[in-house]
Amino acid sequence: MEHIQLHKSPLFLKIIFIISVAIIFFIGAITFKHITVLKKSSTWIAQSYEVNIELERLLSYVKDAETGQRGYLLSKDKNFLTPYYSSKQRIKKSYKRVAELTSNSRTQQRNLKRLQYLISRRLNFLSKTLYLVEQEVNDEKALAENSTIGKLAMDSIRTEIEGMIVTQKSLLRYRQQDYNSTMNYTPLLIYLTLLITLILITIAFIKMNKDLVLLRNTINTLSVAIEVNKLSEIIGNFGSWQLNLETGKYTFSDNQYRLLGCEPQSFEAGREEYAKFIHPDDKELLDKNTKNILTHNDLHPFTYRIIRKDGEVRYLKGTGEVVTFSSDNKIFIGTTRDITSDIDDKILTEERNRELESNNKELSAFNYIASHDLQEPLRKIETFISRLITKDFNNLSPSGQQYVSNIQKSTNRMRVLIDDLLQFSRTNRTEKNFEETDLNTLLENAKQDLAQTIEDTNAIIKINNLPVLDVIPFQIQQLFINLIGNSLKYHRQGIPPIVEITYAEVISNEEEFLPDTYHNYHKINITDNGIGFEQKYAKNIFVLFNRLHNKNEYKGTGIGLAICKKIVENHKGFIFAKGQTGVGSEFTVYLPVE
Known part of the structure; x- marks a missing residue:
């Protein structure tokens, strides 16, 4: 298995992308959390200020009631009672607002209950004094006692409100510290996370830039390879085709069209269109060899004929196999080669072999004649010459004897020549x-x-x-x-x-x-x-x-x-x-x- 380094693989970019997205979400969550904390702290600070203001306002309303009563007692003018009566409603409303603002503080709620008691007590004493005056009860002692108790109640109210204000300021100071603490480390955390994200994005950018350069080089190489393949198909007189087994779509190379005598991409690639060029006698052969492509995932080499667009009959040889890509997408890749010249050469070779076989038969016949038919009369000539020399040589004239000697020499040379020819023939024909x-x-x-x-x-x-x-x-x-x-x-x-x-x-x-x-x-x-x-x-x-x-x-x-x-x-x-x-x-x- 080929070893692939992590930083060079597409998985590395996916990991970087996931980590970067996770960090961005983390930064967003941290930022949202801190904004929420800051918002809550801001709300708490505003509430603290509003509580203090509302407490002072509540004290002011109590004072207004007391001042209105005192003005009435001194002048007997009922117009002074207007602030007295209106202050009760205002006190109630202000108290309710303070209760709402301090609902999340148990201490202030307890203080607020005591304050309610003190205010109610003070208002009761004011009402009692006013009642005595309106009934014209001239009990100086009772009036003095109410005034004294009312003053003490008012002092208690003032003290309680001041205590609540101090408590609220203490709570405000604690919340201010919490706010400052959050503000101190929030920028650092955000800066660090942003820095890490920036580093990861920079690494991913560098990697993608290298991949883009590599991709450009690969595209250039593939472009050259495609052109080389096109030239190879033209020179090699073959074409290629593809079948997407998922979609059933065919793709033909340019030279696949040329093999059919057509212009490249002159018709839509498909089985039906291609079948129009198949020789009628070979259509059944083509169907038989191609029907099992989907089940066997290969196409054994076979030869068939086509009728080109110009009417010329050509011999083609097809083969192919299934290629599975990383995406599990299966493509059937096939090649088709024009072997008409090979077929013609084969036919010519067979014809020449037949001629050679015929020549060999003739040569064998010649050898037979040389070894039998030619040697037989030669042996008879040698026999008769031998007998003539033995019996009648001395009866011949000198010229006749010379003729006989010449005939004997010629027959000997003929014998040697025939033997040499047979030897040469055997050298050619003998199995090696x-x-x-x-x-x-x-x-x-x-x-x-x-x-x-x-x-x-x-x-x-x-x-x-x-x-x-x-x-x-x-x-x-x-x-x-x-x-x-x-x-x-x-x-x-x-x-x-x-x-x-x-x-x-x-x-x-x-x-x-x-x-x-x-x-x-x-x-x-x-x-x-x-x-x-x-x-x-x-x-x-x-x-x-x-x-x-x-x-x-x-x-x-x-x-x-x-x-x-x-x-x-x-x-x-x-x-x-x-x-x-x-x-x-x-x-x-x-x-x-x-």
Whole structure:
């Protein structure tokens, strides 16, 4: 599995995004909380100020009632009683407001109950004094006592209100401290969270910027790849198509249209439209091979015919398979190649194979004729000539004897020619059965076949140790027979032939005549001290029936070296010749190292 670093994966951006959103929500929650606290603190401060004002107002209303009563007592003018009566309602309303504002303070609620008692007591004494005056009860002692008790009640009210104001100021101070504390660490917290968010967003921005650069490069690379693919389809004479297995929608490449003889994207890609170009005889084949795409998820290669827009019949080969993307979206991708030229080449090859088979049959017939029909009359001629020489040769005239001798020589040459042709034919037709063989053994067998000639010419054969190779044994033995026999045949008169055979393993680029491929080869050299030849004929001597000397000078048919060349080619090797007139010749055989 390919290892993907976290910071390079799309998951990293998702994590950064989620963390950033979470931090923003966290900042929002903290900010909302602190704004709520600040709002509540502000409300509490405003309430504290309003409570103090309302308490002072409540005290003022009580004083108004007391002042109105005192004015009436002094002047007996009932107009002074107006503040007295109206102050009761105001006191009640003010008291209710204070009760509402201090509803969340148990201490102030307790203080407020005592204040209510004191105010009620003070108003009762005011009412009692007013009643005594209105009834004209001149009880100085009672009036004085009411005035004294009323004064004490008023002092108690004043003291209680002052206490409540002090309590409210203390509560206000506590709330002010709480407000200041909240204000002190709120900016720091918000700053830190914003800083962290900014860092994360910066990291995400850098990552996205790198991804955008990478995306641009990838898009450019893909654009080039798409163009290369389009050119490849044109050069390779194939097209491609896609089938979305989820939506059932087809997509054809431009060259897929060209294979049909149409302009790119000239019709909507689809099975029905494509089927219009299928050869009628191959529609059933196409349906059979494509009906299992959805179940088998692949399309085995098969060949079918189409009729192009211009009416030309072409052979196409289709194949494909399902590709699953990361989004679990399955796409069937197929290719279609025009193999008409391959089919034509195959037909041409089959025709040529038939011709070759016919030629081989003719060659076999020729070999049969050469080995039977031609040799039969030749054997009869040889028999009759032999009998003529035995019985009637002396009865012939000198010219007749010369004619008989010429006929005998010609039949012998004919015999050698037929044998050589059969040998060359067998070299071409024999199955190439390679075996691991010791070349020294094959060389010894060749010497045995040439023993009489070696003895007649007093030849010296010098042999280097040869390797064990994977070869066709009888062909390599024939190669040695022909090359050594050639050296013995073309020796210089009066000089015993010396044939030297050496071996080495070489590299092709170090040899003069081999291709520069750095391959290893087995190199076998056969040199002699014979009559040699001119180097300009080095290639001609391997041509069938080619002779460098007159047939009256040296026996031969010009087939032996052609057989050598064919044997070396059967082993995927090379053979070269070098010669110098009057000095000798050198034949070099290269066999590849497996």
